[in-house]
Amino acid sequence: MSEHVVSAGPRVAVSSLTKTFPGTVALRDVDLEIRAGEIHALVGGNGSGKSTLIKILSGVYQGDPGGVVRIGDVVVDAESMTPEVARGAGVHVVHQDLGIFLDLSVAENMALGSEYDRHKVGAIDWRALNQRTRDLIKRFEIDARPSTLLRELSQGARTQVAIARALQLQGEDPGGLLILDEPTASLPEHEVSLLLDQLRRYASNGQAILYVSHRLDEIIAISDKVSALRDGVLVGTFDTSDLDENGLIQLILGKSLETTTLEKRPPGNVVLGADRVAVGPLREVSFDIREGEVVGIAGLLGSGRSELLRCIFGDIPARRGSLRLDGREFRPREAKDAIRAGIALVPENRVQEAAFLDHPIADNIAIPAISRYWRRGRISRRDIDRAGAAGMKKFLVKATNERAHLATLSGGNQQKVVLARWLSLRPRLLLLDEPTQGVDVGARSEIYQLIRRATTDGAAALVVASDFEELAQVCDRVLVLRRGELACELTGDDVNAHKITQMTHRIGDTE
Ligand SMILES: Nc1ncnc2c1ncn2[C@@H]1O[C@H](COP(=O)(O)OP(=O)(O)OP(=O)(O)O)[C@@H](O)[C@H]1O
Numbered sequence: 001m002s003e004h005v006v007s008a009g010p011r012v013a014v015s016s017l018t019k020t021f022p023g024t025v026a027l028r029d030v031d032l033e034i035r036a037g038e039i040h041a042l043v044g045g046n047g048s049g050k051s052t053l054i055k056i057l058s059g060v061y062q063g064d065p066g067g068v069v070r071i072g073d074v075v076v077d078a079e080s081m082t083p084e085v086a087r088g089a090g091v092h093v094v095h096q097d098l099g100i101f102l103d104l105s106v107a108e109n110m111a112l113g114s115e116y117d118r119h120k121v122g123a124i125d126w127r128a129l130n131q132r133t134r135d136l137i138k139r140f141e142i143d144a145r146p147s148t149l150l151r152e153l154s155q156g157a158r159t160q161v162a163i164a165r166a167l168q169l170q171g172e173d174p175g176g177l178l179i180l181d182e183p184t185a186s187l188p189e190h191e192v193s194l195l196l197d198q199l200r201r202y203a204s205n206g207q208a209i210l211y212v213s214h215r216l217d218e219i220i221a222i223s224d225k226v227s228a229l230r231d232g233v234l235v236g237t238f239d240t241s242d243l244d245e246n247g248l249i250q251l252i253l254g255k256s257l258e259t260t261t262l263e264k265r266p267p268g269n270v271v272l273g274a275d276r277v278a279v280g281p282l283r284e285v286s287f288d289i290r291e292g293e294v295v296g297i298a299g300l301l302g303s304g305r306s307e308l309l310r311c312i313f314g315d316i317p318a319r320r321g322s323l324r325l326d327g328r329e330f331r332p333r334e335a336k337d338a339i340r341a342g343i344a345l346v347p348e349n350r351v352q353e354a355a356f357l358d359h360p361i362a363d364n365i366a367i368p369a370i371s372r373y374w375r376r377g378r379i380s381r382r383d384i385d386r387a388g389a390a391g392m393k394k395f396l397v398k399a400t401n402e403r404a405h406l407a408t409l410s411g412g413n414q415q416k417v418v419l420a421r422w423l424s425l426r427p428r429l430l431l432l433d434e435p436t437q438g439v440d441v442g443a444r445s446e447i448y449q450l451i452r453r454a455t456t457d458g459a460a461a462l463v464v465a466s467d468f469e470e471l472a473q474v475c476d477r478v479l480v481l482r483r484g485e486l487a488c489e490l491t492g493d494d495v496n497a498h499k500i501t502q503m504t505h506r507i508g509d510t511e
Contacts, residue, residue, distance in 0.1 A: 011036040011208040012057075012177050017067035017078055019052050019232075021408065023400045026052040027063070028232045034177065034225075039199060039209045041219040041240070044229035045252055045440040046412030047398035050212050053229070054179055057210075058093045059086035072175050090176015092166035096185050096438075100150050100162050107133040107146035110165050132168075140164040141198065155301050156191030159183055160198065167207075174207040181212045185437050188300055188466050189501050196222045214412075214440055215467075216245045230254055253442050264456070264476070265292040270327070271429050271460040272312065277321035280307030283484040284321065289429070289460045294451060296471040297464045298500045299481030305464045306348060308481075309431045312462070313345040314338040325429070339368065342428030346435055348464075350418040357407040357414075361399060362388020364406050365421045391420035394450070396443045412438045416447075423450050430454055430461040436470065448474045468497040468504075480504055 010033035019027040027049045034040045044050050055061040056078060057069065063078025070076075071089035100109050110133050111124065133146035142160045143153075150158055167178060180199070184192045199222060203209055213219055219226060219240070226243060228235040228251035235251055249257050268291030276284045282304040289295050299305045310316045312323060314332025323330045325341055332338040338345070347353045356364055366373060366384045373383045388402035395416040399409050406414055415438050422430070430451065436444045451461050451474065465471045471478060478490040480503040488503055 010034060011038075011072060011175075012210075013068075013070040014053075014057070014078075015068045015070075017053070017056065017069070018064040019049075019056060019061065019067075020064055023404075024408075026232050027056075027229075030067075030229075030232075030234045032227055032234060032237065034208050034210060036174075036206050036208050037203050038225060039203050039211055039223045041223035041226045042210055042212045042229070043214075043216075043219060043226060043248060043252055045398070045442055046396075046416065046438075047231075047410040048229040048252075049232040050229060051181070051410060052232075054093060054181060054210070054212065056081055057086065057177065057179065058091050059083040071177060090170065091179065092176065093179040093181060094159070094162045094166050094183060096182040098158060098162040100158055100165075102151040102158075103149060105147050105149055106137065106142070106144050106153075106161055109150060109161055110136060110168060112165075136164045136168055140167075141201075154191060155187050156195050159187065159195055163202075174202070174205055177208045177210060178202070179210045179212070182214070182438065183211075184213065184215060184218060186301070186434070186466060188504070189468055189497070190505065192218065214438065214444075216248045216441060217469075219248060220245060226251070228252060249441055252440065257441065257445060264452070267291065267293050267476075268458065271325065272330075272462075273324035274312075275322050275324070277308070277311065277323065278319040279311040279316055280304040281484050282308060282481065285479075285481070285486040286321075287479055287486060287489070289462060291458050291460055292455050293477065294455055294461045294463060294475050296475035296478035296495075296500075297462060297481060298468060298471060298478050298504050300504055301466075303481040303504075304484070305481060306433055309345060309433055309462065309464060312338070312429075313343060313431055315345075343431065344368075344422040344425055344427035344429075345431040346419055346422050346433060348433040348437070351411070351414045355406055355414055355418055358405055360388065360403045360405055361392060361397065361409070361417050362402040364388075364417050365391040365424060368421060368425055387424070391417070391424055394424075394446075395420040396446060412440055412443070415439055416443055419447060419450075423454060426454065426457070426459070428459055430459055432461065433464045434466065435463065436465070436467075444470075468500040471500060472496045482506065 012034040014030060014032040017027055017030040042050050056063050059081040062081050065079050067078030069078050069081060071091060074089035076085055107129050111129055130146045137144060140160055142157055144157060184195060199209060211223055223240045225237055226240050227237045270288045270290050272289045275286050278284055297305050307316055311318050314335050314337050362385045365388050373380050385402050392402055397413050397416045399413060406417060436447055455461050463475060472495050475495060478495055478500055480487045482504060490499055
């Protein structure tokens with residue numbers, strides 16, 4: 001936990017904050033205080049109002065009349081919040097997607113986050129920019145040079161660059177508020193702990209941090225205080241030291257998590273066989289997946305995990321090697337071939353890649369199986385809506401009804417809709433890339449149960465996840481990709497987070 005810097009009052013005080021959207025009250029009379037030097041976690045289920053609160057604090061949305069936001073000495077009516085006011089008060093947000101440019105250097109990324117250092121004539125003053133970047137690299141302890149391209153950095157270091165860029169104009173004495181929205185969602189475990197250590201150091205320097213995450217272990221590990229939202233209402237603010245994971249779940253869901261033991265069936269026939277497949281950074285991988293199996297793929301970012309899924313789905317051709325599906329040679333030229341063969345892919349960036357934001361939830365769920373809804377030469381609206389409502393219920397999607405447009409849903413609820421679409425197709429082979437990213441604790445276990453249920457019915461599933469605890473929990477076997485190869489396969493008692501971490505990094509131990 002961070003050392004507190006003593007300060008008179010809270011750094012941030014939100015009072016009587018309400019935000020109404022047509023048909024939804026996203027926040028209802030919220031009061032919240034955050035102190036300097038405090039890591040304050042904000043938790044809540046999908047659609048509970050976390051993003052809405054962040055967007056008001058950063059001036060993207062305005063609150064309803066009556067709410068007041070105070071940041072440091074700046075006091076603003078919530079209805080008058082603007083990005084300029086928020087920036088002026090020192091509010092900086094680092095989103096999960098970081099908003100960085102991979103093909104630009106650290107210095108160039110810093111420059112794009114503020115005014116370029118310019119000579120009088122208007123040209124970029126590279127010497128000044130590089131010097132300033134060097135200072136930032138030192139201050140934020142980033143392992144890079146000003147000229148290093150972001151692409152060459154680990155995901156953790158990229159996150160640090162994004163944070164340093166956000167705070168670059170702040171000087172040595174941190175004021176304002178740093179908001180981190182799911183900062184570790186795509187970080188491997190060892191980089192998560194490095195980032196958390198760094199955040200603790202920023203906080204002990206006096207930085208106020210609002211930390212939004214669905215990862216409960218991190219919240220327990222890093223935060224001083226936890227505020228929980230449920231359906232737009234602040235349940236309360238608590239000392240983290242008084243909470244454990246079950247306590248947090250209670251706060252988020254208003255009840256304990258129902259855990260059912262996942263039913264398994266013995267592996268059946270081989271569904272998919274890969275023979276010496278070369279794709280992306282992978283030089284040669286061979287494996288089989290059988291009916292009833294949930295097989296995990298572990299590897300660091302850039303290890304070829306996602307490329308492998310996309311190759312099986314026909315999105316990326318293999319450079320060499322072959323695939324077999326149910327014993328027959330399988331050469332998908334495009335995704336359509338894979339879908340026809342009974343393969344479903346839930347991509348990592350599912351909302352950007354696979355969602356129709358200005359269409360209703362029901363249509364988003366029904367789209368791949370649209371032929372099912374033809375009745376006497378017409379598409380049956382009623383059946384689509386019925387399927388949509390059933391999908392919403394099964395996946396705990398929170399929205400006014402199945403006709404609500406996807407754009408009006410919270411991020412996590414959009415994710416659930418795309419998952420509902422593919423799982424309701426009853427595929428033969430299910431390919432899932434980070435299936436629970438951004439999804440709340442209640443729906444997370446539900447999703448894994450649905451995956452397990454699909455495999456009990458005879459399907460096979462291949463799952464990529466950077467949360468190794470989760471991978472260990474759901475998978476029967478785990479394939480570890482490292483340096484372009486299938487480094488090893490973990491089975492039985494070796495399917496645990498510690499072993500998966502060891503093998504992806506090859507720390508100690510022999511293979
Ligand atoms: N632009 C909008 N129009 C209408 N309703 C919206 C809009 N943005 C958010 N909402 C609604 O406000 C509520 C709160 O959404 P918000 O995005 O703040 O949730 P969240 O806690 O961030 O969820 P998640 O964990 O899924 O990201 C939800 O019911 C959502 O459907």
